[in-house]
Amino acid sequence: xxxxxxxxxxxxxxxxxxxxxxxxxxxxxxxxxxxxxxxxxxxxxxxxxxxxxxxxxxxxxxxxxxxxxxxxxxxxxxxxxxxxxxxxxxxxxxxxxxxxxxxxxxxxxxxxxxxxxxxxxxxxxxxxxx
Numbered sequence: 001x002x003x004x005x006x007x008x009x010x011x012x013x014x015x016x017x018x019x020x021x022x023x024x025x026x027x028x029x030x031x032x033x034x035x036x037x038x039x040x041x042x043x044x045x046x047x048x049x050x051x052x053x054x055x056x057x058x059x060x061x062x063x064x065x066x067x068x069x070x071x072x073x074x075x076x077x078x079x080x081x082x083x084x085x086x087x088x089x090x091x092x093x094x095x096x097x098x099x100x101x102x103x104x105x106x107x108x109x110x111x112x113x114x115x116x117x118x119x120x121x122x123x124x125x126x127x128x129x130x
Contacts, residue, residue, distance in 0.1 A: 006059060013062060020047065021047065025040055028040060038097075041094075042090065045089055045093040046086065049064065049086060051063025051064075051066045051067065051081075053066060063082045063086050063089070064082075064086055066082045067079050070082060
């Protein structure tokens with residue numbers, strides 16, 4: 001595989017992965033905002049994490065796909081090589097999300113929103129006109 005073929009393959013993969021993540025975002029739009037943000041984040045980290053193609057090669061490949069391919073061709077014990085990369089990336093990115101991206105924008109805006117107009121009060125009208 002030449003460098004040009006490698007770059008073309010990654011370009012096609014990243015474009016397709018972003019398209020799938022956009023569809024996944026639309027699919028999770030109706031869910032609870034916190035749950036939807038976690039599902040989107042985990043999907044992005046699973047799809048976009050690079051892993052090792054082979055122990056002898058220096059090229060990277062999508063870690064989740066390489067893990068599945070190794071499991072299907074060489075057996076479940078060979079999935080460990082890229083499985084460690086996937087699990088570590090999920091843990092690290094989950095910790096980063098907890099530290100820096102704790103609440104979705106919609107939930108944050110609803111907590112801090114103030115009413116734009118003051119409450120309307122009725123004038124004090126008594127029954128006695130004098």
